[in-house]
Amino acid sequence: MKPSALLQRIFYPRTDTPELARQAVENGAVAGWIMVAVHFVLGAFLIILIAPQQTRISGDALLPAMIQIFLAFFYGALATYALRDSRAAIVTMFVVLVLDTLLVSLRVAHLDPQIAIHLLAIILTIGGVRGAFTLTAFRKAGKV
Numbered sequence: 001m002k003p004s005a006l007l008q009r010i011f012y013p014r015t016d017t018p019e020l021a022r023q024a025v026e027n028g029a030v031a032g033w034i035m036v037a038v039h040f041v042l043g044a045f046l047i048i049l050i051a052p053q054q055t056r057i058s059g060d061a062l063l064p065a066m067i068q069i070f071l072a073f074f075y076g077a078l079a080t081y082a083l084r085d086s087r088a089a090i091v092t093m094f095v096v097l098v099l100d101t102l103l104v105s106l107r108v109a110h111l112d113p114q115i116a117i118h119l120l121a122i123i124l125t126i127g128g129v130r131g132a133f134t135l136t137a138f139r140k141a142g143k144v
Helices: 003-009 018-050 057-085 087-107 112-140
Strands: none
Touching: 003 018, 003 112, 018 057, 018 087, 018 112, 057 087, 087 112
C-alpha cells in the first residue's frame, strides 16, 4: 500500500463503495481497540504501583485503576459492536472518546503521548462514523 493511500485511509477514508465504507468502519473499530490497550495498560500499571503498598487498608486507592479497566472493557465492547456495523456503537465510542480526551487534556499540562494517541483514535473514529453512515445508506439503497 502506498504511503499516500495509507494516509488517506487514516485521515479521510474513501466511502465511494460498500467495500471502502466497510474499511472505514474498521478504522473506528481499530480506534476502539487502541483505546482498550491504552486504558488496560494504564489500569494495570496503576494496580502494580498501588498493590505493594501494604499501608493501604481500603480499596479506595484502587478506584482510579478500576475505572481505567472498566473503560478498557467498555471500549472493547464498543469496538466489537462497531465491527458488526453498529452506528450506535461507533457514535457512542466517538462521544466517549471526545469526553475521555478532554479529561486527559485537563489532567496533563503539555502534549502528552497519551493525548497524541487519543487524537489518532479520534481521527480514526471520525472515519468510522462516516463509513457506518455511508454503509447504512448503501444498505437502504439495496447496493449491499
